[in-house]
Amino acid sequence: MRLSRYFLPVLKENPSEAQIVSHRYMLRAGMIKQQAAGIYSWLPLGFKVLKRIEQIVHEEQIRAGHIPLLMPTLQPADLWRESGRYDDYGEEMLRITDRHKRDMLYGPTNEEMITDIFRSHVSSYKDLPLTLYHIQWKFRDEIRPRFGVMRGREFLMKDGYNFDLDYESAIHAYNRHMVSYLRTYERMGLQAIPMRAASGPIGGDNTHEFLVLASTGESEVFYDAAITDLKFGDRVVNYDDRAECEAIVKEWTAPYARTDETHDEAIFAEIPEERRRSSRGIEVGQIFYFGTKYSEPMGANVVTADGSRVPVHMGSHGIGVSRLLGAIIEASHDDKGIIWPEGVTPFHAGIVNLKQGDSSTDLACEALYRDLSARGLEPLYDDRDERAGAKFATMDLIGLPWRITVGPRGISAGKVELTNRRTGESEEMSSGAAVDRLAQIYAGI
């Protein structure tokens, strides 16, 4: 993309309404625009990151054997009356009446609807196990939306639901989700720690939240430093293998890690003092096993091998897709702007032309643009007639992990400069070497 043809409305001043760094940088980098309290438009740059995150979530869910579908944003109230949650949910549920005076609502979550889909179409144990998920906009009418997309009202979430014949199989689904989530967050450049959580209004016995450590987090967290040494890496997982998934879950749940809701001082005190940590964390996902809480009242039963009818064991598993943008920025920025991890960056590299209009630098930039594109990379070329300082400031603010700087002096020596956004380190090399280096870096992502 050429910046002269893009829509990237960066702001020079700090927006006064933004209290935390991710909100501030998302506004300044022209990623979002507030349309009403807690409701945002995703401007082109923000939309690109949102799509990258969504794509990673899809890929990892499909890898785990989970099946994508899409439920609508609006739901009939009657479904929620069946589970008993219509009256329980409170004012966070946005209730709507249509022209025929039917009670509807903007879905804050989808346990009822997915259970309805299941009971309408599945009746035999032979069709189990089954895990269905979708990535869809939700609405929760927060009384005081704040922190930008971190605590919005209209937000994008991946929510998946497993249907299993018995407890053991449902726990395997739970473990499978934990494993797939660990992989998902790591691909986004995040360390999200699974922490034992308290069950909320969804209900459930086994539940873990995934928290990203950040000083602006809404939860207080306590953990054994040993957990931050764990890496998922590029291990290949057979998601059908119960023992393999269970072993990975054990590895990540053995070190102490809890939020304030489940924190136990006595157990925490047993950790060697030098490994005891407390911090704040941002919740970016949660997994639940809740058994037959919805299948029983809603009649989601299957016939077993011996001919009896039993309610299925379920769980629900969520990733806060839109919130992740905020969490990633909270975890990865400096005083100049965002620092995108390579896995989610909106563009793979920026090209800065130091002397727009100079035919040799223009030609070199165009060639770089073409060569990077030919290698499957997407560069953002700052081809505006601007000072070098302004171009650098924009690149730093929007946080592309790599920048290639092209100037007349370098070109006459056959060199461009490749700069790493995180370390600030620059290296001179030929254009071809810079393209090769970037292709190699991104091939490993």
Added chain:
Amino acid sequence: MRLSRYFLPVLKENPSEAQIVSHRYMLRAGMIKQQAAGIYSWLPLGFKVLKRIEQIVHEEQIRAGHIPLLMPTLQPADLWRESGRYDDYGEEMLRITDRHKRDMLYGPTNEEMITDIFRSHVSSYKDLPLTLYHIQWKFRDEIRPRFGVMRGREFLMKDGYNFDLDYESAIHAYNRHMVSYLRTYERMGLQAIPMRAASGPIGGDNTHEFLVLASTGESEVFYDAAITDLKFGDRVVNYDDRAECEAIVKEWTAPYARTDETHDEAIFAEIPEERRRSSRGIEVGQIFYFGTKYSEPMGANVVTADGSRVPVHMGSHGIGVSRLLGAIIEASHDDKGIIWPEGVTPFHAGIVNLKQGDSSTDLACEALYRDLSARGLEPLYDDRDERAGAKFATMDLIGLPWRITVGPRGISAGKVELTNRRTGESEEMSSGAAVDRLAQIYAGI
């Protein structure tokens, strides 16, 4: 995907509520499930086709130089009070009140919001031309939703908006959209004819609808048969070239083609009788030029080169993404089921194992599955323990364009059977030849 692990709830009986063939087949093929009047869940097979269509729309919009973003589903009523449409829109607008008693609505379209984004960030003619679009769920509270996704209430639409300095530039944007739409529909295997239309509540002087000919269409259409001979083909278009785009638009608008709303019997009568056609059509898109209708009341102005301030010229351009599934099926089916064009098929080919459990056919099917996947194709392997007849019926119903049948007799002769869903023609060949053939067919799509 292996069918034994998929969620494909096909129905044996014809659902009584479905009056038209696309609705019937989408329900029978397990593509959708109604959750409330005019509100559907997209089951896995339907979701896959929806994503393919969405992907084609994105690719063609980006090719034309248009920039994707994403606006929220809910909008504040105040924006619509500025344009004067809040009171005009009538009962099709779903009005919502949040917990703080603020008036909101579920967006039926986005002229107001995109104009708000534009005026907040753009103030100079130097930032023009600009075309922004999104693909987002909309809601129109139809009094009598029917025909499945063809006339739903919650529906997915691509809507794009151009911002230009003057009339000529805006007309180029209009032409660019027409060209990109012709390409878009043709990639989906559809012939969508641009027809001069009457302007609706959005307003506008220049407007064309795109109609797919089908007996179940909602509009009566009149056209010169010459237009159905036009093919876009694989021509490469320079979307910046005004003359080139204009010439393509002329080519497609020269033959008479109008809906009943703009039909003119006198002009129609001048077409040679053997080329005069009347039929019914399904609207799958519309482009509008409406000038300063929104920019003026909403203050979307830019400063020109001579320092004056002028309201920008705008247009809006829509493609009915979810409705396209219905339109494609209406245009492409037989009495056994759907026939997907290769460009939008949910899976590239079906593999039917005639004797599940026979080790030689099982092995041959697994090898085929692997080989197709390795070539970047996505097969659906019917590995259920079912009669051949039932497997064929399912494949015919869900409409994959190609089927590979693997049986013990063929395998002993080193052959599989490749069948074309549309023609019904079968050909025996080696597994390797079938994989090569399919890879070749899809490489051209």
